[in-house]
Amino acid sequence: MQKAVKRIYMSIVFLFLYAPIIVLIVFSFNKSKSRGQWGGFTFDWYFDLFKDRQIREALYFTLLIAVISTLVSTIVGTIAALGISNMSKIGRTVVLNINNLPVLNPDIVTGVALMTLFISTRIELGFVTMLIAHIVFSIPYVILAVLPKIRQMNKHTAEAALDLGATPAYAMRKVIIPEIMPGIISGALIAFTLSIDDFVISFFTAGTSVTNLSILVYSMARRGVKPTINALSTLMFTTVLILMLIINKKTDKGEDIII
């Protein structure tokens, strides 16, 4: 009896969670333009999607910004984390508290604050400002992912390497970096997903010359319905799903990284 209640409850919750997604996917193959009517099966919207220059451009910017901001924030964040762990206690507390601001602040405040900075300093909003903004909100997460690994690391290993004649750069490359690699990888993964998924901060810092997929979906959804959005969502969803399944499978043996 209790088991049945649990099953029914979970089924209702899952129905609630999946209904909109399933509807989007089903209607991406719908011939009729209306959202409520089934007009037969078609791939048209997918072809339209690839013909649409706006969507192609948005996809390009989304991926380009995600890749660059992930690379930059992972490298800068790791170096910063290594430095922070060697700072005095007061310095570390101050830096970490400021570092946490973009994590704790609502996205909209981070977005408008950066926009204010760019416009006040007469920097034109566009690709560069959006990229900077993505790096700004990604680095804190990389630092938060890498720092615990540095803390767990045995300090004497690095000292031993130096005593045995390794140069600091060599010790860094051969001893410290491999030791904190899991933290760096999960930091990079978080940075990448955050960048791909971000809407609010991009919306305020992109200006009118560039759009990423999120901004495009927002403006399309406000203007009215276009079945191509359904096709786009289906593609994006399956891509992320496949990526996540691969990541989860790879990390299954070690730690679970669930984002």
Next chain:
Amino acid sequence: MQQRGRGRIAYPYIIWMAIFIVVPLILILFYSFTEGDIHNLKDLKFSVSSYKKVLEPIYLKVIGNSFVLAGISTLICLIIGYPVAMIIANTDVKHRNLLLMLFLVPIWMNFLLRTYAWMSLLSPNGLINRLLLWLGLPKIEIMPGKTAVLLGMVYNFLPFMVLPIYTVLSKIDKHVIEAANDLGGNSVITFIRVILPLSVPGIVSGITMVFLPAVSTFVISGLLGGGKTPLIGDLIEQQFLSSRDWHFGSSLSIILMIMILISMAVMSRIDKSPPEEERRKI
């Protein structure tokens, strides 16, 4: 010497932080306390007029609305999410990961697409209404409106409530629960006196993780509320993007930040109280 030298490699990031985290927030604070043409710094004068504007009844109502809607959606998430977390935590290990995965898959879909999906479900000629019509039931017209906004918030943020509670529940020592049962506690008493207090940290972070994005959103209210129920996020967005009143927008941002800081301070107090109580008992 060696140690201090290595601290220096953080300096470039500290400068970066100063420019892109600290300065923007100071600018917001600066604009919130001034008035005049924003493009002419010399023209700006100290003023609290934009804070006075926040206190006007229409805007107070918007701020109140945001907190009420975010609060209600957090409560609904807690009520729906707690049992979900408990059921997942009590499933055997083999099926647990699958259930958890199934629960997390929807949040891998872009936030805007998920909200957009609800637009097509809830619209006056949408699928739900067609289904109701087919069943001979009356139409529901909740979109655009408050109910649709609430639904969007619960839908988008429910996983953020379930995850932290699940994490805490799955770490509770099973022997503690067995001990409670052995000592004569029935399942209701065990839940109220043992499981619930032990899961407080999870509940607290769940509440924070749902409330924060809910109270500051402008996407959900923009798409599902259709401008009928503006929230503080919509107001801020308008000030910066359409009406260009940065002073008012900045004051709203500062007020939003302060209110969030206060609610987080309150939550972390609740989180810390159980260990203190325990210490007093000992």
